[in-house]
Amino acid sequence: MIRIEALQKTYGATQALAGIDLSVEAGELFAFLGPNGAGKTTTIRILTGLTRKGSGRVVLAGHDIETEPLVVKRLCGLVPQHINLDSELTVTENLDIHGRLFGMDATRRRTRIFELLSYVEMEDRKNSLVKQLSGGLKRRLMIARALMHEPRILFLDEPTVGLDAAIRRRIWALIKRVQQDGTTIFLTTHYIEEAEFLSGRVAFLDQGRIVAVDTPRAFIEQQGQWAMDLINGEGMQTRYFATRDKATASTAGQEAGYTLRRVNLEDAFLALTGKKVR
Template identity: 50%
Template sequence: MIQMANLVKKFGERIAVDGISLTIEQGAIFGLLGPNGAGKTTMIRMLTMLTRPTAGMLSINGWQLPQDEQKIKQILGIVPQHFNLDADLTAQENLELHGRLQHIPRVKRRQRILELLEYVELAERADDKVQNLSGGMKRRLMIARALLHEPQVLFLDEPTVGLDPQVRRRLWDLIRRMAADKLTVMLTTHYIEEAEFLCGRVAILEKGRLIALHSPAELCQRLGVYVVEWNVDEGRQTKFFHSRGEAASFAGTLTMTTTIRRTNLEDVFVELTGRKVVD
């Protein structure tokens, strides 16, 4: 569905994306991770045609950029990080406005709006003004708006930022349902547990380069399934092992209090980048 080969983006002498190659299959939920400045936003901007690559190949659904730009635009849906709904309009009116801008025929537009309000569980709030909706409802409405023209690929930029845990989980269920309906979803997130829960594969970027690409489980397996943690004056220390027995044996050699637990995607991220995702 999405293919990149040796993708490069430069801003003057600065290289923001440095020779990235990867493929994303149809119906996948794909996560893009990296500390601030790693190149995530630039990649999304290239994929959504807000900026053009300096070099390399980029194709979506078999069409290549920039020559097939108009065809590709028709199959993309984009949900930005920041709310950009019209607060003075109702949920239904926001979708109506967007449908008209997309030149969707009236009968189909009305049917699609009703379907999507039901799909994102906002049918009962259709006539409420956006300013009266909660953050989670606004995010679901933005997803409905992005799906209005029936795209094949959906880009989600920090889809649950600022939302409480219960609302985030509800959005996770919606994202998984979209993928089950064969929609390809690409998301960026600062919530590592979100990527671990949702994504079949993740790409970790650092200074514009692709430093890891696999399923969260496989990345953890490669690092070591179990981790021993302990604290010293310099801060937290960790060591990874491929069996709990090995981890326990090592922990037994330490004189301070230790914790043995399963490795998670955040461990992988910190080991590869040397930083927390929000750094």
């Protein structure tokens, strides 16, 4: 569904993407995980036509983004990192304008708005001005808007950034539901839990390069199931263990403070890049 070959992008002297190769299958929920400035947003912006690529090739559902930009845009839905709703318009008006931009007729727009407001549980807010909505509701509305024209691929750029934990989990449930309904999802995040919970496969992105691609489970198993963070005079060190028993046994005679926890994607990212995601 998504094929990226040798994608490069520079901004002046800064190389944002240093040659990315990637393939995402139809129906997959694929996550791009990396620290700020790794190139996640640049990738999504190029894939959705907001930014011009430097070099390389991108093909979405068999259509090249350079030669068939309008066809590609019709297939894609985008939820950008920042809220970009029309705050002075109502919820329904925002969805309606989007439907018109994508050439939907009046009957289809009406039906789809009704379906989507129910889907994101916002039927009671249909006539509210967007500026009156909370951050979580705005995020849900942005997902609804991106789904308005029934895209085959949904791009989510840091979809839960700035939201509290409870609302984040609600958004995750919604994203899972969208994927289960057959939409291919390409997600960028710097939240470890988000990538672990949502994605089928994860790509680690660092300084414009893909460091590794695998399932979250495979990344974690490479490190071991349990991690122990030891705090001593030299700072914090982390050790990895296959089982909890082995980890606990290693603490015998340990004088320094320690924390025993499950291994996560952050550990895998740290092992591969030498730096933390956040």
